[in-house]
Structure formats: structure tokens, C-alpha cells
Amino acid sequence: MRAGFPDFRLGTVLATSFTATLTERRGDAVERIPTPQRLVDWLGVNGLAVDSCTTAQLDLARELRESIHAAATAAAIQDALPASAVQVINDCSAQGRAAAILTPEGKRQWRLSSASRVEDALSVIAADAISIIAGERDGKLALCASPTCRAAFFDTSQSRTRKWCDMNTCGNRQKKARFNAKQHKNPGSAE
Numbered sequence: 001m002r003a004g005f006p007d008f009r010l011g012t013v014l015a016t017s018f019t020a021t022l023t024e025r026r027g028d029a030v031e032r033i034p035t036p037q038r039l040v041d042w043l044g045v046n047g048l049a050v051d052s053c054t055t056a057q058l059d060l061a062r063e064l065r066e067s068i069h070a071a072a073t074a075a076a077i078q079d080a081l082p083a084s085a086v087q088v089i090n091d092c093s094a095q096g097r098a099a100a101i102l103t104p105e106g107k108r109q110w111r112l113s114s115a116s117r118v119e120d121a122l123s124v125i126a127a128d129a130i131s132i133i134a135g136e137r138d139g140k141l142a143l144c145a146s147p148t149c150r151a152a153f154f155d156t157s158q159s160r161t162r163k164w165c166d167m168n169t170c171g172n173r174q175k176k177a178r179f180n181a182k183q184h185k186n187p188g189s190a191e
Contacts, residue, residue: 008032008042009166013139013154015129017046019069020151020165022062027148033061039118048110048121057118064092064122068129072152075133076141089126089133096123146170 009020009032021032021042033039036053039061043050053061067088071081097113098120112120131137132154139156144165151165164170 008045009169010045011153011166012156013128013132014046014125015068015132016072016151016153016165018042018125018129019065019072021065022069023151023169024148025069026150033058043118043121048112048124050112050116050118050121053118060092061118061122063088064126068125069152071129071133072141073143073150076143076152081133089129092119092122093126093130094123096120096126098124144170 009017009023011017011020023030023032033042036055036058039058040050040053067082067085070085071089073079074081074085096117096119099111100108101111103109110124112124132139132141137154139154140160141152142155142160142162144151144153145163146165149165149170151170153162153165155162
């Protein structure tokens with residue numbers, strides 16, 4: 001990753017990985033795509049390479065990110081989907097030119113239009129969000145148990161009881177906090 005910017009949180013689900021470009025939403029928020037070039041970087045890392053990005057396209061990407069987060073959060077708590085979020089997701093999904101292609105290894109890959117516009121990449125992300133929010137994929141939407149994070153994530157664990165958006169960050173912080181609290185309660189138990 002480029003120096004001076006926070007690392008990307010990369011997951012296996014495109015739409016929720018995209019919402020993780022803004023983390024610690026209820027604490028000291030961390031913006032992981034603060035510039036148009038960082039969006040280009042994130043898209044490239046996720047197989048959606050584009051040539052460039054304008055400030056207006058970055059604003060559209062952030063609007064889509066927040067709409068996906070709002071709709072995924074509502075779906076996770078089994079609430080009504082916000083109409084404005086649904087509209088943004090649908091508009092982004094419909095405006096792009098991307099096609100799913102099959103690789104020689106039998107994997108799905110996205111091919112963007114020859115002009116490689118940001119809108120094409122956002123349409124792929126929006127379509128991914130639609131598939132998980134609509135319940136078309138095996139798994140369930142959940143919210144991170146971290147009180148400062150509360151990220152929406154797609155739980156594909158066998159029991160569907162995962163608590164953390166990322167065990168290496170939120171889960172690890174909570175485990176450390178429990179351990180430290182236990183040590184303060186029983187100071188002699190660490191010896």
C-alpha cells in the first residue's frame with residue numbers, strides 16, 4: 001500500500017470489503033479511500049482496475065459505500081431497507097458496463113468496459129451488494145460486535161455466529177481488552 005495511507009481491509013466479499021474502506025464508524029473513523037487515487041488503488045487490488053478517478057467519481061463511490069452499509073445494516077437487523085440507499089445501489093448497478101467472464105482456472109472475473117470507468121467498477125460492487133442483501137448467496141449479513149466498529153459483514157461461517165468483521169482487528173482488540181480486564185481483576189493470575 002502507498003505510504004501515508006491506512007492499509008485496506010480486504011475480505012472475500014466485494015461489497016462488504018468496499019464498506020470497510022471506512023472503518024471505526026462509531027469511534028475515530030478511518031477513511032481508507034481519502035483521495036481519488038486511493039480509490040483507483042482499492043479497485044485495482046480487487047480486480048476492478050480503472051485508469052483514473054475524478055473527485056466527483058470518488059464522491060459517487062462514497063455515496064454507494066454508505067448506501068451499501070445502510071442497506072446491509074438494515075438487512076442484518078431485519079429492518080426495512082432505506083429507500084434512498086436502495087435507489088443509489090440500483091442506480092449504480094444499472095449505469096455500469098461490466099461483464100462476468102470465466103477464467104481458464106474456472107473462476108469468475110469481471111471485465112470492465114474498454115474505457116475502464118469508475119462507474120463500471122461501482123456497478124460490479126453494487127451488483128455484489130444486491131446479491132448479498134437479497135439473500136442470494138450462502139451466508140448472512142451481520143454487524144461487528146465491536147462498539148466502535150459496527151461494520152456490516154457477510155458471515156459464511158458454518159454456524160453463522162461470527163461476531164467480528166475481522167478477527168485480526170476488531171476481534172483481537174476485544175480479546176485483548178477481556179484479557180487485560182481479567183488481569184486487572186486477578187493481578188496474580190498471570191504468573
